[in-house]
Amino acid sequence: MGSAHGSPAGRSTPAGEAGELAELLSRSARILNRGSVAGLSPLGLTYGQARLLRLLAGAARAPRMAELAARLDVVPRAATTMVDGAQQAGLVRRLPDPGDRRSVLVELTSQGRRLLGRIAEARRATAETVFGPLSPAQRADLLDILRIICGPGSSSAQRGD
Amino acid sequence: MGSAHGSPAGRSTPAGEAGELAELLSRSARILNRGSVAGLSPLGLTYGQARLLRLLAGAARAPRMAELAARLDVVPRAATTMVDGAQQAGLVRRLPDPGDRRSVLVELTSQGRRLLGRIAEARRATAETVFGPLSPAQRADLLDILRIICGPGSSSAQRGD
DNA sequence: TATTGTTATACTCTATAACTATA
DNA sequence: TATAGTTATAGAGTATAACAATA
Numbered sequence: 001m002g003s004a005h006g007s008p009a010g011r012s013t014p015a016g017e018a019g020e021l022a023e024l025l026s027r028s029a030r031i032l033n034r035g036s037v038a039g040l041s042p043l044g045l046t047y048g049q050a051r052l053l054r055l056l057a058g059a060a061r062a063p064r065m066a067e068l069a070a071r072l073d074v075v076p077r078a079a080t081t082m083v084d085g086a087q088q089a090g091l092v093r094r095l096p097d098p099g100d101r102r103s104v105l106v107e108l109t110s111q112g113r114r115l116l117g118r119i120a121e122a123r124r125a126t127a128e129t130v131f132g133p134l135s136p137a138q139r140a141d142l143l144d145i146l147r148i149i150c151g152p153g154s155s156s157a158q159r160g161d
Numbered sequence: 162m163g164s165a166h167g168s169p170a171g172r173s174t175p176a177g178e179a180g181e182l183a184e185l186l187s188r189s190a191r192i193l194n195r196g197s198v199a200g201l202s203p204l205g206l207t208y209g210q211a212r213l214l215r216l217l218a219g220a221a222r223a224p225r226m227a228e229l230a231a232r233l234d235v236v237p238r239a240a241t242t243m244v245d246g247a248q249q250a251g252l253v254r255r256l257p258d259p260g261d262r263r264s265v266l267v268e269l270t271s272q273g274r275r276l277l278g279r280i281a282e283a284r285r286a287t288a289e290t291v292f293g294p295l296s297p298a299q300r301a302d303l304l305d306i307l308r309i310i311c312g313p314g315s316s317s318a319q320r321g322d
Numbered sequence: 323t324a325t326t327g328t329t330a331t332a333c334t335c336t337a338t339a340a341c342t343a344t345a
Numbered sequence: 346t347a348t349a350g351t352t353a354t355a356g357a358g359t360a361t362a363a364c365a366a367t368a
Contacts, residue, residue, distance in 0.1 A: 017300060017304065018288030018292060019215070019284055020304065021288060021292055021300065021303060021304060022193055022197070022288050022291070022292075024304070024307035024310075024311055025186075025189060025190055025307060026193060027234055027307075028307050028310045029189070029190030029191075030234060030336095031310065031311065032187060033187065037336090037357095046356090046357065047187075047358095048357075048358075051184070054180070064326085064327095065326075065327060065328095073188055073191060074359080075360060075361085076326080076327065076328090077328085077360075077361085078358065078360085079327090080327070080329090081357085097326095100367080101368085102326040102327070102367045102368065103325095103326060103327080104326080104328095120180070124179055126183065127180065127182060127183050128179065130183070130310055131179060131183075133309050134306060134309060138302075138306050138309070139178060139182065141299075141302050142182060142303070143178065143181065143185070144299075145299050145302065145303050145306075146185035146186060146188075146189050147185060149185075149189045149291060149292070149294070149295070150185055150188050150189055191358095191359095194359095195359090198334095207334065207335090208334085208335095209334075209335075225349080225350095226351095227349065235336080238335095238336080238337075238338085238351085238352090239334095239335060239336065239337090241350070241351065241352090242334080242335080243335095261345075261348095261349080262344060262349095263342095263343065263344045263345070263348065263349045263350070264344095264348095264349060264350080265349080265350065
């Protein structure tokens with residue numbers, strides 16, 4: 001296994017701590033995802049679709065598919081699936097891009113817009129369960145830390161709630 | 162709950178903060194997972210299989226399938242798939258439980274044991290990328306916070322590294 | 323030639339239910 | 346009857362490649 005085990009200052013991320021951080025991070029995300037799915041399935045939405053709608057709600061203009069994929073941090077193929085599902089449910093609409101006929105713009109329908117409040121409520125309830133045990137200071141710390149991990153441009157991409 | 166701290170609405174988790182925490186947590190996990198897959202695929206392992214092997218490496222006795230599933234925080238069906246894959250690769254072995262003929266025990270093969278070092282190295286490299294930008298204090302904070310989110314019994318389930 | 327979004331394909335993880343064999 | 350693990354089935358996410366239309 002790792003040779004340098006008890007090395008206090010040799011590496012910036014000690015092997016044991018790094019492994020536990022990774023394990024706990026993926027485990028936390030699994031807990032969050034499980035709660036999100038439970039809260040969203042009564043609305044007929046997947047987690048990805050809810051992220052999509054939330055992004056569209058905060059967007060100034062109807063974004064293109066590629067822009068959507070980038071801001072959702074998924075490959076373009078995954079964005080197609082999300083939009084397909086939301087469109088079938090009547091929540092979003094595909095529009096031709098007047099400036100580039102290869103591109104497709106996506107916007108909320110009024111039906112999709114009406115669902116936003118319930119989506120936000122479901123997310124709030126899930127977040128309350130997951131993050132509720134933390135102190136306000138810990139939540140602030142976690143926010144800072146996750147922003148660093150995710151890098152610039154990832155936070156406040158979806159600001160409204 | 163809602164001791165109104167500074168929040169206008171008097172909720173313990175302000176909606177905007179909660180939403181951003183959720184978004185950033187799932188995004189961080191996606192980054193971590195992507196790195197893990199990239200680091201593990203040269204070894205012919207999935208992320209789940211690597212978690213399985215790591216758990217077995219730290220286990221005192223060969224655990225049963227149900228115990229495996231519980232400690233990996235997956236449904237029993239998922240544990241079957243993970244063990245299937247690792248067994249086909251010759252890394253783990255299924256044994257009959259002498260005490261209960263319904264049960265199946267899982268243990269590392271010597272081949273699986275030989276792979277542990279490279280798994281740990283791959284995880285360390287991934288964790289270095291993901292958690293490296295954090296200060297030691299931030300890593301310690303994150304560890305505390307994630308332990309709270311995951312609840313008791315989730316940390317140090319895999320202690321060795 | 324390069325880019326946009328799609329179809330096609332494949333694999334992992336997740337989840338539920340039904341089945342077998344034990345207990 | 347209940348439990349342990351499996352098979353069966355399905356859906357969601359992820360990723361790559363190939364393709365048509367357009368730039």
